Amino acid sequence: xxxxxxxxxxxxxxxxxxxxxxxxxxxxxxxxxxxxxxxxxxxxxxxxxxxxxxxxxxxxxxxxxxxxxxxxxxxxxx
Numbered sequence: 001x002x003x004x005x006x007x008x009x010x011x012x013x014x015x016x017x018x019x020x021x022x023x024x025x026x027x028x029x030x031x032x033x034x035x036x037x038x039x040x041x042x043x044x045x046x047x048x049x050x051x052x053x054x055x056x057x058x059x060x061x062x063x064x065x066x067x068x069x070x071x072x073x074x075x076x077x078x
Contacts, residue, residue, distance in 0.1 A: 006044035015066035016051045017044055019058050027074055034074050044056045 013060060014036040022044055025037040032061055036042055038044050050056040 003041060004041045005042045006048075007035055007037055008048070009035050009038075011035050011067060011070055012049050012063075012064055013048055014038075015063055016056055016058065017047055017068070018061060019067050020047050020049070036070075 006017075006022075008017075011034075014024070017038050023039045025039055027034055027036045029035075047056065
């Protein structure tokens with residue numbers, strides 16, 4: 001894994017980062033929590049702030065599809 005990665009356990013935030021083109025490097029389980037790791041830590045921090053403060057606008061259908069893909073990815077291997 002790269003040195004400068006962004007880490008989150010929020011699946012909605014992860015879906016939003018993927019929609020904005022951030023590359024998912026890895027995901028792993030720590031106990032009952034799945035952590036997602038993304039490239040470009042600084043840009044992910046900016047996008048994360050937009051997401052949490054309501055400034056992040058995307059198509060709702062695309063967002064739902066991305067969340068579903070993430071859920072499938074993390075739960076099919078477990």
